[in-house]
Amino acid sequence: MSDEATGKSGKTWRYAALALAVLPLLYWLSLGPTVVLAARHVIPEGALGNFYGPLNWVTHRVKFMNDLGGSYMELWLDMTNTPLP
Numbered sequence: 526m527s528d529e530a531t532g533k534s535g536k537t538w539r540y541a542a543l544a545l546a547v548l549p550l551l552y553w554l555s556l557g558p559t560v561v562l563a564a565r566h567v568i569p570e571g572a573l574g575n576f577y578g579p580l581n582w583v584t585h586r587v588k589f590m591n592d593l594g595g596s597y598m599e600l601w602l603d604m605t606n607t608p609l610p
Contacts, residue, residue, distance in 0.1 A: 553580060556594065557601035564607045 556577060563570045574581070584590045602609060 553594075556580065557597050560598045561601050561605050561607050564602065564609070 559568070559573060559577070562568045563573055580594075584594045601607075
């Protein structure tokens with residue numbers, strides 16, 4: 526059977542578009558818990574620079590992202606009672 530007959534082609538396109546939209550958001554949201562783990566010395570702080578380098582590049586060039594990212598990290602640090610690094 527062809528893709529048109531089963532309707533798989535349209536669904537595959539939607540799943541791919543959804544993944545392209547959701548993955549960058551999940552990448553950005555993972556920064557909060559990672560900062561807490563680094564502040565508690567569970568993971569080395571040097572690992573943050575390697576994995577979050579692209580996000581760091583964007584946040585330093587877009588003021589809105591810098592403000593939002595800082596607030597998000599402070600929220601995680603406050604929620605987990607982790608002292609600021």
